[in-house]
Amino acid sequence: MTHNFDVIVIGAGGVGSAVAYYLAQRQQRVLVLEQFELNHKLGSSYGYSRVIRYAYDNPIYIELMRSAYPLWFALQEEAGESLLIKTGQLDLGLPHTRSLKELAESMEAAKIAYERLNAQEIQQRFPQFQLPPQMEALYQADTGILKASQCVLSHLRLAKKYGAVICENTAVTEIHVQSDHVEIKTSQDRYFADKLVLTAGSWSKQILAQMGVDLPLTIMPCQFGFFAAQNPEDFQPGKFPVFLAHWLDDAGEFPYGLPICEHSGVKISTFYGWETVDDVKAVDYTPSDIWIEKLRKFIAQYIPGANGELLETRRCLYTMTPDKDFIIDFLPQHHHVLVAAGFSGHGFKFTTLVGSILADLAMRGTTEHEIGLFNLSRFL
Incomplete structure (x- = not known):
């Protein structure tokens, strides 16, 4: 297996599986590292169902949902599976x-x-x-149910179809951020990439602490x-x-x-x-x-x-996060390292959209979607 990639994604849950899919679909060389087996029960993305809805008290989330719904329908069609059930x-x-x-x-x-x-x-x-x-x-x-585990596995299956390399039961032991690339070590190997996307869920705080970033997660x-x-x-x-x-x-x-x-x-x-x-x-x-x-x-x-x-x-x-809003941003001083965290409680419905947004940021440094609410700077 090659050890050089365009992007390495750490964590294969709701967001990690989605960004892997969109990056691979856009012909990026992607490596996904998951410390447990795929679709494990220890995090936030496993299960029969999550809610998808427009009903929010914040108009920013409503606008994001206007973009998320079509992506879920498109994923459902490409996967050839029923992923979204309308319930009201x-x-x-x-x-x-x-x-x-x-x-x-x-x-x-x-x-x-x-x-x-x-x-x-x-x-x-x-x-x-x-x-x-x-x-x-x-x-x-328009509210409905997303089949959570099925959504994650569909993202991963399609990412792999487009060429992504997905390694389960592969814990990251060291992260070295250089000026223009990252080096990731596991217990068995080491990998290099131009960009790093951290989507590690409840493990994000400890991983970021090793990189000198303290977030109030x-x-x-x-x-x-x-x-x-x-x-x-x-x-x-x-x-x-x-x-x-x-x-x-x-x-x-x-x-x-x-x-x-x-x-x-x-x-x-x-x-x-x-x-x-x-x-x-x-x-x-x-x-x-x-x-x-x-x-x-x-x-x-x-x-x-x-x-x-x-x-x-x-x-x-x-x-x-303290304000219950997400984090989607580059790390300070490291504009080739992206972090996406703090989604739990209401984030699964956005995961396919966030994956697309992270792919935008990794490839172009910007996105058409309004994500100012999710800047990392509010906690630093």
């Missing part, structure tokens, strides 16, 4: 709920079509919910639960939407759920409310029984038909 989304809350109001204002400003439903209308359309009479919702029809080991439904046909895409419960936002947790995907059960979790750690080595992957019981109270009260057997539960690592 309910953002549920009380009339005075601040986050719901901000979401509506943002979608209106961006001219994203949505419906405002009262509790009776919600109940008529989606009888799976059992809601108080004062409840209301915003319904956005924290890791939140969130837990998913997949619950058996009393009548599974009622919780299929098309009948049961993605939902987000804004009326509990004072607790800072935001319960949310997804319909059944790949026979997985109804997926229920919370966006926030977890303790964070600074070092990925300190992550405890053990599921919490206390959290499951707390979640069951929510399900029993509001979605009783989904309160069946716990089919599966596991931890997924969210890598967070």
Whole structure:
């Protein structure tokens, strides 16, 4: 195998797999180094499903989604696989709920079509919910499910078809950044490239620290639960939407759920409310029984038909920036080293677009997309 490449990508998760695909598609010589097996369960990108949606309270993310949706459809067509399932989304809350109001204002400003439903209308359309009479919702029809693991593997398979070299179970031991190239060492070999793209997820902070860059990234080991439904046909895409419960936002947790995907059960979790750690080595992957019981109270009260057997539960690592916005930028003093980090919690839907953006930056140094919000300088 050659040891000289145009670009080396470290990390083969959602973003790393996507940038490998776009670089290889654009005839770049690409090497991908993944420390674990492909599609492993220890990071952020494994699983049956992630949400894809326009519904954001920040117009920058909405504009990025306008570009991301067509890329997902194009990937789906080239891969010859079903990667995106349309479901629609309910953002549920009380009339005075601040986050719901901000979401509506943002979608209106961006001219994203949505419906405002009262509790009776919600109940008529989606009888799976059992809601108080004062409840209301915003319904956005374009929301859907991305088959997360399948998306990652499709990116990688197509990248390989275009000539990318993908090495799994290959941990990076040393990174040497020279003035015009990088040298990467593993336990068995060393490689050289003109550009380096770091997409290592929860391992980014430690890797960057070795390069003299200290970023305030924290890791939140969130837990998913997949619950058996009393009548599974009622919780299929098309009948049961993605939902987000804004009326509990004072607790800072935001319960949310997804319909059944790949026979997985109804997926229920919370966006926030977890303790964070600074070092990925300190992550405890053990599921919490206390959290499951707390979640069951929510399900029993509001979605009783989904309160069946716990089919599966596991931890997924969210890598967070302090402002919860992404990092997509060159390293200071090193304009041939790119870092993409801090996506967890809401980043998977953007991964194919971010991969394209990183390919733009690696090849041209610029991109047509608005990414000023994601500058590294805000933390340095």
